Amino acid sequence: xxxxxxxxxxxxxxxxxxxxxxxxxxxxxxxxxxxxxxxxxxxxxxxxxxxxxxxxxxxxxxxxxxxxxxxxxxxxxxxxxxxxxxxxxxxxxxxxxxxxxxxxxxxxxxxxxxxxxxxxxxxxxxxxxxxxxxxxxxxxxxxxxxxxxxxxxxxxxxxxxxxxxxxxxxxxxxxxxxxxxxxxxxxxxxxxxxxxxxxxxxxxxxxxxxxxxxxxxxxxxxxxxxxxxxxxxxxxxxxxxxxxxxxxxxxxxxxxxxxxxxxxxxxxxxxxxxxxxxxx
Amino acid sequence: xxxxxxxxxxxxxxxxxxxxxxxxxxxxxxxxxxxxxxxxxxxxxxxxxxxxxxxxxxxxxxxxxxxxxxxxxxxxxxxxxxxxxxxxxxxxxxxxxxxxxxxxxxxxxxxxxxxxxxxxxxxxxxxxxxxxxxxxxxxxxxxxxxxxxxxxxxxxxxxxxxxxxxxxxxxxxxxxxxxxxxxxxxxxxxxxxxxxxxxxxxxxxxxxxxxxxxxxxxxxxxxxxxxxxxxxxxxxxxxxxxxxxxxxxxxxxxxxxxxxxxxxxxxxxxxxxxxxxxxxxxx
Numbered sequence: 310x311x312x313x314x315x316x317x318x319x320x321x322x323x324x325x326x327x328x329x330x331x332x333x334x335x336x337x338x339x340x341x342x343x344x345x346x347x348x349x350x351x352x353x354x355x356x357x358x359x360x361x362x363x364x365x366x367x368x369x370x371x372x373x374x375x376x377x378x379x380x381x382x383x384x385x386x387x388x389x390x391x392x393x394x395x396x397x398x399x400x401x402x403x404x405x406x407x408x409x410x411x412x413x414x415x416x417x418x419x420x421x422x423x424x425x426x427x428x429x430x431x432x433x434x435x436x437x438x439x440x441x442x443x444x445x446x447x448x449x450x451x452x453x454x455x456x457x458x459x460x461x462x463x464x465x466x467x468x469x470x471x472x473x474x475x476x477x478x479x480x481x482x483x484x485x486x487x488x489x490x491x492x493x494x495x496x497x498x499x500x501x502x503x504x505x506x507x508x509x510x511x512x513x514x515x516x517x518x519x520x521x522x523x524x525x526x527x528x529x530x531x532x533x534x535x536x537x538x539x540x541x542x543x544x545x546x547x548x549x550x551x552x553x554x555x556x557x558x559x560x561x562x563x564x565x566x567x568x569x570x571x572x573x574x575x576x577x578x579x580x581x582x583x584x585x586x587x588x589x
Numbered sequence: 590x591x592x593x594x595x596x597x598x599x600x601x602x603x604x605x606x607x608x609x610x611x612x613x614x615x616x617x618x619x620x621x622x623x624x625x626x627x628x629x630x631x632x633x634x635x636x637x638x639x640x641x642x643x644x645x646x647x648x649x650x651x652x653x654x655x656x657x658x659x660x661x662x663x664x665x666x667x668x669x670x671x672x673x674x675x676x677x678x679x680x681x682x683x684x685x686x687x688x689x690x691x692x693x694x695x696x697x698x699x700x701x702x703x704x705x706x707x708x709x710x711x712x713x714x715x716x717x718x719x720x721x722x723x724x725x726x727x728x729x730x731x732x733x734x735x736x737x738x739x740x741x742x743x744x745x746x747x748x749x750x751x752x753x754x755x756x757x758x759x760x761x762x763x764x765x766x767x768x769x770x771x772x773x774x775x776x777x778x779x780x781x782x783x784x785x786x787x788x789x790x791x792x793x794x795x796x797x798x799x800x801x802x803x804x805x806x807x808x809x810x811x812x813x814x815x816x817x818x819x820x821x822x823x824x825x826x827x828x829x830x831x832x833x834x835x836x837x838x839x840x841x842x843x844x845x846x847x848x849x850x851x852x853x854x855x856x857x858x859x860x861x862x863x864x865x866x867x868x869x870x871x872x
Contacts, residue, residue: 318682318684318685321679321682321684322684322685322686325679325680325684325686325690326686328676328690329689329690329693329694332693332694332696332697332742333693333696335708335709335712335742336708338708338711338712339708339711400604400605400608401605403600403601403602403604403605404601404602404604404605404606406594406601407594407597407598407601407602408602410591410594411591411594411595411598412591413595415598415602416602419602419606422609422613422614423609426609426613426617428854428855428858429613429617429851429854429855430803430824430847430850430851430854431805432805432824432827432828432847432850432851433617433620433847433848433850433851434613434616434617434620435828435831435847436620436623436831436840436843436844437615437616437617437619437620437623437631438612438616440630440631441611441615441616441619445611447611455608455611455612456608456611456612457612458604458605458608458609458612459605459608459609459610459611459612459613460612460613462605462608462609462612462613463613466605485593490593490597491593491594491596491597491600491601492597492600495601516699519701520700520701520702520703520704520806521701522701522702522703522806522809523805523806523828537701537704538701538703538704538806541703541704541707542703542809542810544707560704560707560708563700563701563704564700564704567699567700568696568699571692571696571699572692575692578699579691579695579750582698582747582750583750583751583754586747586750586751586792586796
């Protein structure tokens with residue numbers, strides 16, 4: 310009986326190893342091909358390892374970084390993601406505290422609207438949002454974070470309020486009696502307690518912002534600014550000869566940082582995603 | 590204390606609320622109004638009543654995309670949930686290296702839809718040409734299954750994580766008691782494990798339904814709606830009505846379509862809310 314069980318477990322492990330290999334294969338394939346010379350990437354050779362004559366070294370990466378504008382796109386993506394996430398975390402956590410602690414019409418209306426905004430698909434407001442952003446000059450990577458704060462507020466406020474309801478009121482009252490004003494109470498007392506939720510919200514919003522395509526594509530001034538998803542879509546959309554080598558290098562440079570960060574912060578990322586899923 | 594905080598509302602609420610008005614509320618209301626207008630830019634809008642809606646509801650391509658989206662949502666929801674649940678079951682039964690497997694399966698989730706779509710387009714087109722089949726962009730059925738494979742690859746890991754959390758929260762006593770009473774493994778699965786992870790199943794089902802229904806990036810990157818809009822899903826159909834047509838009437842049609850789309854998504858969410866609520870009462 311015991312032997313039979315261990316055999317089935319070994320079989321299962323083998324099956325899962327095969328499945329895991331299948332899971333990473335697409336990324337590995339891109340990695341292999343990013344080291345090939347351009348003319349050796351075709352439908353027949355795509356599954357082969359680079360040989361002596363087709364090996365390109367890092368030339369594809371160099372080209373992607375210099376002539377294809379990857380470095381700039383990476384910079385813009387980074388600026389947008391960092392500013393927006395910081396702004397979202399600060400503003401929505403404060404807003405969420407007000408909503409949980411004050412019981413008036415303003416907080417009820419706000420909460421209802423925020424929850425409603427989580428449901429509405431982006432297509433509903435894509436045209437009007439991009440023209441609003443145009444008119445208010447919010448179409449650069451440095452101030453698009455205002456749009457993101459508005460559009461991403463729903464999920465963040467929802468998650469923060471969900472957690473804040475479980476913080477006992479007495480702690481804050483004690484701080485207030487000791488002479489803190491609300492801002493001090495929030496910064497010195499609430500923020501430290503909120504740390505786990507902060508991490509969760511931070512991860513969820515970062516994942517969304519870094520990969521977002523349509524919003525920056527429609528809102529940003531297209532001739533001046535491209536983010537990574539936009540750059541990759543351009544590659545594909547351009548007619549005629551597509552430089553496959555540099556493009557694969559671009560994909561690799563997009564995917565690798567994500568994978569490295571994921572491996573380092575695995576526990577936090579999985580917990581954060583789980584918290585978001587269960588609440589949402 | 591409440592009064593003290595109340596005085597500080599410009600500090601706490603105003604920044605978020607102002608951004609929310611710019612980024613959501615104002616465009617939303619304007620979009621609602623414009624769905625009754627004929628317009629090319631917002632300033633040049635003239636009221637036309639329900640004409641846009643009548644067009645949207647009689648547009649064959651829109652209905653085709655609705656059918657495609659519905660079929661896609663049903664297929665992907667079933668496949669993703671069954672596979673994710675089976676993987677979660679296997680990984681909670683203490684096989685070797687289950688942590689590594691968990692890490693690997695979750696990984697595609699972090700990569701964006703556009704990049705994923707592109708990676709799979711290259712891979713699938715190469716496989717298809719080796720099999721001497723038409724490329725993805727030439728055959729809508731292949732495009733459909735390509736999208737399903739892509740979405741499975743991306744989302745099975747996510748759902749698996751939720752199912753694993755659900756399975757791990759079942760008290761060990763239940764499983765032991767069932768075993769002592771002589772239940773077979775299958776009986777344990779259907780009588781103990783599945784009823785106890787019902788909340789996870791509800792969450793995952795709705796997540797996959799809404800994700801499938803609202804899918805845009807992957808659709809754009811993998812098939813781009815080719816051939817001739819046959820593999821176009823609703824979100825992409827709306828996008829194309831807006832931006833790849835010239836003529837004064839199209840933007841209004843697109844806006845009306847997006848309001849209809851939005852209503853459908855809200856309906857799904859309401860059903861979800863009801864399903865979650867009724868389960869809470871049972872417990």
